[in-house]
Amino acid sequence: MNALTQTLINAAPGLMGELESLYKDIHKHPELSMQEVRTAKIAADAMEALGYAVTRNVGKTGVVCVMDNGSGPVVMLRADMDALPMAENTGLPYASTVTARDADGIEVGVAHSCGHDMHVTWLIGAARLLATNRDAWHGTLLIVFQPGEETAEGARAMVNDWDEGRFPKPDIILGQHVMVGEAGTVTYRPGVTLSAGDSLKIKLFGRGSHGSQPQTSIDPVIMAAATTLRLQTIVSREVAPTEPAVLTIGSLQAGTKENIIPDDATIKLNVRTFNEDTREYMLKSIRRICCAECDASGAERAPEFSTINSYPLTENDAAATEKVAAAFNSEFAEKVSLAPAPASASEDFSVFGRSWGVPYVFWFVGGTDPSIYTKARQDKAINKIPSNHSPMFAPQIHPTLETGLKAMLTAASVWLCAEAAA
Numbered sequence: 001m002n003a004l005t006q007t008l009i010n011a012a013p014g015l016m017g018e019l020e021s022l023y024k025d026i027h028k029h030p031e032l033s034m035q036e037v038r039t040a041k042i043a044a045d046a047m048e049a050l051g052y053a054v055t056r057n058v059g060k061t062g063v064v065c066v067m068d069n070g071s072g073p074v075v076m077l078r079a080d081m082d083a084l085p086m087a088e089n090t091g092l093p094y095a096s097t098v099t100a101r102d103a104d105g106i107e108v109g110v111a112h113s114c115g116h117d118m119h120v121t122w123l124i125g126a127a128r129l130l131a132t133n134r135d136a137w138h139g140t141l142l143i144v145f146q147p148g149e150e151t152a153e154g155a156r157a158m159v160n161d162w163d164e165g166r167f168p169k170p171d172i173i174l175g176q177h178v179m180v181g182e183a184g185t186v187t188y189r190p191g192v193t194l195s196a197g198d199s200l201k202i203k204l205f206g207r208g209s210h211g212s213q214p215q216t217s218i219d220p221v222i223m224a225a226a227t228t229l230r231l232q233t234i235v236s237r238e239v240a241p242t243e244p245a246v247l248t249i250g251s252l253q254a255g256t257k258e259n260i261i262p263d264d265a266t267i268k269l270n271v272r273t274f275n276e277d278t279r280e281y282m283l284k285s286i287r288r289i290c291c292a293e294c295d296a297s298g299a300e301r302a303p304e305f306s307t308i309n310s311y312p313l314t315e316n317d318a319a320a321t322e323k324v325a326a327a328f329n330s331e332f333a334e335k336v337s338l339a340p341a342p343a344s345a346s347e348d349f350s351v352f353g354r355s356w357g358v359p360y361v362f363w364f365v366g367g368t369d370p371s372i373y374t375k376a377r378q379d380k381a382i383n384k385i386p387s388n389h390s391p392m393f394a395p396q397i398h399p400t401l402e403t404g405l406k407a408m409l410t411a412a413s414v415w416l417c418a419e420a421a422a
């Protein structure tokens with residue numbers, strides 16, 4: 001018998017209506033990474049009204065809320081708040097029409113195409129039910145609203161700003177993400193559940209010249225082209241076929257005009273790995289190949305490498321995941337499943353647990369209309385369902401809202417409702 005889930009939800013009439021309005025409001029007012037001022041204020045004000053000790057502006061726009069409710073474990077529940085620099089194309093009545101200036105000052109559309117609006121709504125709902133039912137649990141709750149997940153800045157910024165002793169150190173950190181999957185279902189995986197993601201910018205230096213006099217140049221276009229092809233051999237020739245890895249060159253830029261050999265070329269690439277050794281190996285190989293190709297071209301200056309962003313592996317603690325899975329199984333029965341493989345997506349959620357040496361569990365909640373999902377599965381067309389980061393991404397509000405709220409409470413109750421002697 002779980003004291004914190006369906007009973008609490010049933011005992012809060014009107015809660016789902018309120019949360020639905022909140023979700024639509026946040027959805028309509030998305031904010032870019034590290035600019036989540038309005039969303040953070042909504043979350044912080046709501047937590048303050050519920051009696052949490054609220055600290056604002058942790059890691060720029062992050063919010064940390066603490067509720068001490070007797071002896072017991074310190075449980076941290078985290079939601080990310082940021083939206084993406086893209087226009088929404090869902091056609092929903094509550095779709096975003098917001099535009100904003102990104103970090104480079106460029107005007108961009110802004111949309112909650114990764115579902116972080118749902119994460120904030122789940123967490124506010126869970127925090128509210130826990131605050132208004134303090135006799136049902138004991139311990140300390142840390143409710144964390146994190147900025148800048150999409151740029152891999154937010155968790156790091158919060159950890160840097162956490163300060164020794166400023167907030168209690170958690171015993172367990174829990175988080176969840178909405179993604180393509182039948183709404184109403186929950187998926188988990190012990191161990192590696194999300195890939196590491198590393199994005200690099202590599203500048204290759206040649207020597208510019210007139211297009212008619214190649215002999216006076218060191219052509220960075222040739223250098224970049226050869227480097228691009230050679231980099232593809234890391235996954236195909238250097239990494240074992242049983243080890244999943246991705247290397248995508250998403251941007252390749254050089255020159256302005258057909259008869260000018262440019263001075264330099266810039267490659268931007270993204271690496272996804274599922275194992276720390278493979279990650280380190282690939283990052284080393286990328287450097288080796290870039291330097292060697294520049295040498296091969298006779299470049300007079302070594303290439304310049306800079307990190308655009310870096311997401312660590314999300315590696316769930318096996319024992320903690322087992323406890324969460326047992327609670328999910330009793331709460332969701334056939335609606336819960338073990339993911340067959342890690343997902344090739346990345347998160348900065350694990351930065352908290354990695355920085356503090358604290359176990360963490362991160363799981364997924366399906367957000368796709370079940371009839372659409374079932375039909376897509378029959379048609380072998382699941383890949384055609386608009387996924388996170390698609391301008392068409394549109395989670396079905398019900399029962400996704402209920403499911404994530406229940407999942408968060410269920411997982412938290414493993415620690416918050418544990419017997420003192422356990």
Ligand code: ZN
Nearest residue numbers: 114150388389
């Ligand atoms: Zn995302």
Ligand code: ZN
Nearest residue numbers: 114116149177
């Ligand atoms: Zn996300």
